[in-house]
Amino acid sequence: MTNSMSNIEFTTDLVESKFSVLSTEVVDKYQVSFEVKKEDVHSLLSLLKSSGWIQLSYLSAVDWPLDNEFEVVYIVFNWDKAVHIQIRTRVDRETPSINSILPIFPGCKYYEREAHEFFGIKFPGNPDHEKQLILEEWDDLPPLRKDFDPRAYSDKKFSKMEYKNDFVNTNGEVSKQDARTKRYDDIDKLRTGGKK
Amino acid sequence: MLSTKFSPMSKEEVDRKWWEIGDFFRRNSLWMLMYCTGCCAIELPPAMTSAYDMERLGMGPMATPRQADVLLVTGYLSLKTLRRLIYTYEQMSEPKYIVGFGSCTINGGIYHDSHAVINQLNKYVPVDVFVAGCMPNTEAVMNGFVDLMDLIKNKKANGWKDYHERYDWYLANQKAALGEVRVHDEFHE
Amino acid sequence: MIDILLMILTGIGVAFFGFVLQTSIAGVNRKVVARVQKRYGPKWYQEFLDIFKLLSKRSVTHGWIFDFGVIMALGVIIGTAMFMPLTSSFMAFDGYDNFFIFVYLIAVGMLGMAMSASGSGNPLASIGVMRALTTMLAYEVPFMIVVLTIIKLTGTSSLSEIGLFQQVAGNSWFLIALPIGGIVAVMALMGMLGKKPFETYIAPAEIASGPMVEYGGKQLGMLFIMHEITVFIEVSLFVHLFLGGAENIVLFIVKYFVVYTILNIISSVYGRFKIDQVVLFFYKWPLIMAITQAFIAIYLGWVI
Structure with a gap:
């Protein structure tokens, strides 16, 4: 157990001695997260790769609409020390773009395509990053942005089942749903004093 | 008084008789193609193995769409899957039937507001039998198959004819949801 | 002239009998396998329903070689089955029941199917055909060595005479007389x-x-019929070569049923080899055993 804690310390020392880290968060004893500036990502990843974090486990993004920024997350994994490292960086939301890490981790090819598809982030340096991967023939905003409304898209694009009223009411009884709606309306009326 | 004179049947009548004989064979030997898209597929192993033993009804799994009679769509269909499903359905040899499993194929189920999942399967391909439930239990699945056999017997399982007659309608729906039905990806070209 | 016509009609009758026999026994065997797996199993005539269902469906074609290959395979296999002796005395073409006729004609049928499958243009079909031919190459060698041993011992390659040889020798079946070869x-x-x-x-x-x-x-329906008749030919070969043929038709059916059922029961508890494992397996133990058996039986003359 002490071993894994020293792993975290080793990692933190390694990263913080060479780069200006904006914030460090130790998630648990097997996982640590560094937030760095956009320019430092490539050199930091090269350093980590040469220090044993040879596998890119995942690359994705988080949408922060209030900050008007995307947070790109790289997760690398070491097969000798049990530590996952998350590298987080912020990119501008209006023209999101960050250079590809294809020369460092060739396996990022498909992750970058996925991130471009779902968030619209551009990865110059990856020749395929604009090809479609999961969504085929997509014709709207990238769907994992927070300002994309999946329900409106679904209503617009896919036909819905239409239920007839007599299909809901069986045996001529008042449906429970209708009674519930009426009760809620009554409560609303009492609360607002009869005004709508 | 009964006439013993031989009265030849008309061509339609002969065709109808042959079709009825064929229906007897078709409903007693339904071969399934399992398009396991969602969680309802987990109901098929108990239906096939010793608990309910589907083979006593003459049903069995098949490896390719060409050999199969029934297409089982078990669960939700994303747009990408629907495109492949239409390919698969059109490859099957006629007469062919579709059984839709679970609420997802009926009205979208718990994925009714997803951007990637279609809501009503029978707008895109003709479905003969729906098995409702989220997920349906195995008795319901077996009952669905028996219903399909009854429909074939009563000549009501005409989804594949409907697909011929109203192909324009189905194609328009497919295009509205998918843009283009053809599969474009780097692994097929 | 009328003799030849009668012989051909008898031959077609033999092939049809083989189809009906094998299809029924395959149906019963589906029940047997189902009981091994604690299931109820389909009706015994389920195989007939399957075949006629397939024949009642509409089908697509992938070019004339695809259709022609199927018809060629079915025709050749029916032609092969016409030569099969049912009992040791009853056969359609007297004196033409040579073992090598069956070996070569079955290969022609298989080639028809291979041609047709390759004509479909599907890569999986090509892989399957390649594997089928490789498997054939693997099992033929030890099997041929054992059969050639039998031919050397009996001095004839006619199936009915090999069967008669065993009956005359007091029902000493080659399965028991040559246990390793069996x-x-x-x-x-x-x-x-x-x-x-x-x-x-x-x-x-x-x-x-x-x-x-x-x-x-x-x-596919025609291929199923072809498959059933092929199985009929192969199991009958085994019955005639190793189980002493049959004096009458009832004995033939009984022996046939027992052989096929035992094979099915063995098969129902096994997994599947890879193709290289199949080839290695057949070229290792069965080949060594077959050569040992041939040496023991021919040069040392030890036959039980």
């Missing part, structure tokens, strides 16, 4: 029928039923 023959027969450990070229989960991947409807 085991080799059982294994080779399982390879011939494509039963479970050697099911490599069908492999539904892996290459989507191999050569049959593009067939549907009528062509």
Whole structure:
């Protein structure tokens, strides 16, 4: 157990001695997260790769609409020390773009395509990053942005089942749903004093 | 008084008789193609193995769409899957039937507001039998198959004819949801 | 003239009998396998329903070679089955029941199917055909060595005479007289029928039923008929060569049923080999056993 804690310390020392880290968060004893500036990502990843974090486990993004920024997350994994490292960086939301890490981790090819598809982030340096991967023939905003409304898209694009009223009411009884709606309306009326 | 004179049947009548004989064979030997898209597929192993033993009804799994009679769509269909499903359905040899499993194929189920999942399967391909439930239990699945056999017997399982007659309608729906039905990806070209 | 016509009619009758017999026994065997797996199993005539259902469906074609190959395979296999002696005295073409006729004609049927499957253009079909031919190459060698031993011992290659030889010698079946060779023959027969450990070229989960991947409807129905008659020929070969033929038709059916059922039960508890494992397996133990058996039987003359 002490071993894994020293792993975290080793990692933190390694990263913080060479780069200006904006914030460090130790998630648990097997996982640590560094937030760095956009320019430092490539050199930091090269350093980590040469220090044993040879596998890119995942690359994705988080949408922060209030900050008007995307947070790109790289997760690398070491097969000798049990530590996952998350590298987080912020990119501008209006023209999101960050250079590809294809020369460092060739396996990022498909992750970058996925991130471009779902968030619209551009990865110059990856020749395929604009090809479609999961969504085929997509014709709207990238769907994992927070300002994309999946329900409106679904209503617009896919036909819905239409239920007839007599299909809901069986045996001529008042449906429970209708009674519930009426009760809620009554409560609303009492609360607002009869005004709508 | 009964006439013993031989009265030849008309061509339609002969065709109808042959079709009825064929229906007897078709409903007693339904071969399934399992398009396991969602969680309802987990109901098929108990239906096939010793608990309910589907083979006593003459049903069995098949490896390719060409050999199969029934297409089982078990669960939700994303747009990408629907495109492949239409390919698969059109490859099957006629007469062919579709059984839709679970609420997802009926009205979208718990994925009714997803951007990637279609809501009503029978707008895109003709479905003969729906098995409702989220997920349906195995008795319901077996009952669905028996219903399909009854429909074939009563000549009501005409989804594949409907697909011929109203192909324009189905194609328009497919295009509205998918843009283009053809599969474009780097692994097929 | 009328003799030849009668012989041909009898031959077609033999082939039809083989089809009905094998299809019924295959149906019963589906029940047997179902009982092994604690299931109830389908009706005994389920195989007939399947075949007629397939013939009643509409089908697509992938070019004339696809259709022609199926018809060629079915025709050749029916032609092969016409030569098969049912009992040791009853056969359609007297004196033409040579073992080598069956070996070569079955290969022609298989080639017809291979041609047709390749004509479909599906890569899985090509893989399946390649695997089928490789498996054939693997099991033929030990099987042929054992059969040649029998031919050397009896001095004839006619099936009915080999059967009569065993009956005259007091029902000393070659399965018992040549025990090592008998085991080799059982294994080779399982390879011939494509039963479970050697099911490599069908492999539904892996290459989507191999050569049959593009067939549907009528062509698949014809292939099923062809398959049933092929199984009839191969199991009958085994009955005549190793189980002393049959004095009458009832004995033939009983022996046939026992052989096929035992093979099915063995098959139902096995997994599947890979194709290289099949070839290695057949070229290792069965080949060594077959050569040992041939040496013991021919040079040392030790026959039980």
